[in-house]
Structure formats: C-alpha cells, structure tokens
Amino acid sequence: MSRVVKVGNLFIGGGHPITIQSMTNTKTSDIAATVDQIKRLEEAGCEIVRVAVPDFESAKAIKKIKKGINIPLVADIHFDYRLAIESIKMGADKIRINPGNIGESWKVEELAKVAKDHRIPIRVGSNAGSLKKEFESKYDRATALAESALNEVRILEECGFSEIVVSVKSSDVLETIKANEYIAQKVSYPIHLGITEAGTYETSIVKSSIGIGYLLLRGIGDTIRVSTAGDPVKEVSIARKILISLHLRKGGQVIACPTCARSELDVEKVATQIEPFVEKTDLVVAVMGCVVNGIGEGKHADIGIAGTKNGAVLFKNGQIVKTLSAENIFTELLCVIKEEAEKRKCRVMLSE
Ligand code: SF4
Incomplete structure (x- = not known):
C-alpha cells in the first residue's frame, strides 16, 4: 500500500x-x-x-x-x-x-x-x-x-x-x-x-x-x-x-439499452435528459426500450422504465409499479427519482 x-x-x-x-x-x-x-x-x-x-x-x-x-x-x-x-x-x-x-x-x-x-x-x-x-x-x-x-x-x-x-x-x-x-x-x-x-x-x-x-x-x-x-x-x-x-465510489448512474426493432421509447433522449439528475444521487436508473426484455434486464436498477405502445411502465426491483403516459415520461420519471433520492437522503437538488 x-x-x-x-x-x-x-x-x-x-x-x-x-x-x-x-x-x-x-x-x-x-x-x-x-x-x-x-x-x-x-x-x-x-x-x-x-x-x-x-x-x-x-x-x-x-x-x-x-x-x-x-x-x-x-x-x-x-x-x-x-x-x-x-x-x-x-x-x-x-x-x-x-x-x-x-x-x-x-x-x-x-x-x-x-x-x-x-x-x-x-x-x-x-x-x-x-x-x-x-x-x-x-x-x-x-x-x-x-x-x-x-x-x-x-x-x-x-x-x-x-x-x-x-x-x-x-x-x-x-x-x-x-x-x-x-x-x-x-x-x-x-x-x-x-x-x-x-x-x-x-x-x-x-x-x-x-x-x-x-x-x-x-x-x-x-x-x-x-x-x-x-x-x-x-x-x-x-x-x-x-x-x-470500478465500484471505487458510490454514485448515481443511468443504464440504458441500445434499442432494437422492439423499442417503443426514445431511449437516448430520456436517458440523456435524466442523467444530470441521476448523477446527483446514489441511484441506478434503467431506461429500456421495451417490456419484452427491458424489465428483466433492468431489474437490478433501483428504478427503471420500459417503453410500451402508449408510453412506458415504471418498475422497481423488476416489478411494475406504475404506467407513464407518453407525454409525461420525463417529468413523471424525474418525480419518482427525486422522491426516491429524498427517501435515501441523496444530494439531488429537489428544486431543479
Ligand atoms: S430492452 Fe427491448 S428494445 Fe432494448 S435492446 Fe432489449 S429487446 Fe431491444
């Protein structure tokens, strides 16, 4: 040492x-x-x-x-x-x-x-x-x-x-x-x-x-x-x-699927929008294109969304907890991230 x-x-x-x-x-x-x-x-x-x-x-x-x-x-x-x-x-x-x-x-x-x-x-x-x-x-x-x-x-x-x-x-x-x-x-x-x-x-x-x-x-x-x-x-x-x-420090991160023909969501857009907020927390947030593989592949995340025909589903620990309408995906997801961050006393700025 x-x-x-x-x-x-x-x-x-x-x-x-x-x-x-x-x-x-x-x-x-x-x-x-x-x-x-x-x-x-x-x-x-x-x-x-x-x-x-x-x-x-x-x-x-x-x-x-x-x-x-x-x-x-x-x-x-x-x-x-x-x-x-x-x-x-x-x-x-x-x-x-x-x-x-x-x-x-x-x-x-x-x-x-x-x-x-x-x-x-x-x-x-x-x-x-x-x-x-x-x-x-x-x-x-x-x-x-x-x-x-x-x-x-x-x-x-x-x-x-x-x-x-x-x-x-x-x-x-x-x-x-x-x-x-x-x-x-x-x-x-x-x-x-x-x-x-x-x-x-x-x-x-x-x-x-x-x-x-x-x-x-x-x-x-x-x-x-x-x-x-x-x-x-x-x-x-x-x-x-x-x-x-490298697990050398804690910190929030967004995991996002690369998308494929099954995708129902603009994964890149949502992931990019929420990343600055997630980085101020200790949360792992998954943004996945579809429910077919998205929920299973994102089940280790604290919070995740997977695209559907009408918007997205929000899941925690691999279980669906909410449906998000297409026009409110970002704001609703951000709201849930802030709630979770506050619960865990992360340093996310709730006013942002
Ligand atoms: S989660 Fe769905 S959309 Fe994303 S890569 Fe996997 S199968 Fe394709």
Whole structure:
C-alpha cells in the first residue's frame, strides 16, 4: 500500500478514497474567471484543482483564489523555484514541479525546506512530451519515463523531503501502464494517474478509461486526472464515471439499452435528459426500450422504465409499479427519482 500524503484537508494514498483532480484553463492571474471555473469543477465533483503558475502575478493570485474555493489547490510550476515558494506562501496546498528543472541544488534545498515548513507535498514526475534525452537514449520509452520520474524523487529525497506524489504520463496508454507498473514496484509514494494529452472528448474517454481503469484495478494509483481538450468540467464527469464503474465510489448512474426493432421509447433522449439528475444521487436508473426484455434486464436498477405502445411502465426491483403516459415520461420519471433520492437522503437538488 502506498504512503499517505496530506493535501489541504484531503489524504492521498494509503487506501484513502481515490481523489479526482482537474486543472483550470483560465489565466490564473484572472482571479474571477479562475474562481468561477473552479466552482464549476467543484460542483461537478472535482476534489483537487491544479492551476498553472507561469509568473509572479499568478502566484500572488493564489491567495485570493483560495478564498473563493473549497477544494485544495495545486500550483503547477515549470522551472522557477521562486514561483513555487511564492505559491506556498500564498496558500497553495501542493506543488507540482520537477526539481531536476530547477537548476542548482541549493535552490532545490530551499524549496524543499519551505515546503517542509509549510507541510506542503510536492508532485514530481515525467511526461513523454518533455522526456530528457539522457533517459530516452538509455531505456525503452516506458522505462525511460519511469526512471526519469524516479530521478526527480531521488533529488527530493536527498534534501530530506518525503512528502512526495509521483506521476508518469504519456499519451500512449500502454506506455503509461508499463511506466506506472514500474514506478509502483520501486517506490511507495502515492501515484497520480493520467493519460496525458489524451485528446478530444471521445478519444480521451476511451484512453483514460482503459489506462486509468486498468491501473486502478491492479491497485496502482491514488489520485486521477482525465485529460480532455476543452472545458475541464467534462474531465471530472469522466473521472467520476470511471471510479463509479470500478465500484471505487458510490454514485448515481443511468443504464440504458441500445434499442432494437422492439423499442417503443426514445431511449437516448430520456436517458440523456435524466442523467444530470441521476448523477446527483446514489441511484441506478434503467431506461429500456421495451417490456419484452427491458424489465428483466433492468431489474437490478433501483428504478427503471420500459417503453410500451402508449408510453412506458415504471418498475422497481423488476416489478411494475406504475404506467407513464407518453407525454409525461420525463417529468413523471424525474418525480419518482427525486422522491426516491429524498427517501435515501441523496444530494439531488429537489428544486431543479
Ligand atoms: S430492452 Fe427491448 S428494445 Fe432494448 S435492446 Fe432489449 S429487446 Fe431491444
């Protein structure tokens, strides 16, 4: 089992729940826009947020950003150790920086001391896009990624620093898996998982589900980030679905049949309409095209509907409890979902 690292009010590693991370794509120095995006990420289920800190203006913005948000904030810095120190002083809960990029060892030592004094962990790691030649020429790519990350770990360890999180990321799924397996055998620090530059929405879902999902099933990984081009809120939703699918966290989900010639219902439309509500509950809701197979196939859901000639039937635990007229399917189903959620004290917004 991995060691435990504290990030703000959360623990990473040591069997604690896998946390969902994301990263803002606003200018960090634009405090209002960054806080606004982080609030949307929080609402979607993001538990740790990373912001890029390319300059002192961004580092100084962290203090005000922190006042407007409720989740731990990670400052992402590339080379300048002074930006990392300033970010810590402004209240960052974790730093992402590679000590190998900082330069002279006294700079690394100074950063490690400030981080230690403030009890702030540091994530180190490697990324296929910026892998140094010295590693690339010596190993296959996955091992090079892992050895490069381990080299960063060693630099911090030499400074007496051990509040470390490690990551090795590639846009290639198999390379990422191999590199993380290698890392997990060598060190016990918590591992941050992700397929980097995973691509556009659909591609990123496929790559992240396979890469992150496989590693989590093998017991590797303590925190995850799905990387998707565009609005980061989408990443959080995918990450949640990965964890729910692996039974690593509770959460509502819609199961829906693919439909066939027997279908009497616009399954896609109803499933898409109710999904945002169901995701705020712990319920499993089935949307099935017909009663022929729908009720049997959806019997493990908490609530289900199956299409009929005149609308749909609503069933619970495989038993029909109600008939829904065609024009009221969505509103009636939503009503039942809210009633059930309220009974179970789920966090569904009853006013929505
Ligand atoms: S539930 Fe009915 S409509 Fe849906 S795939 Fe099965 S048989 Fe076809």
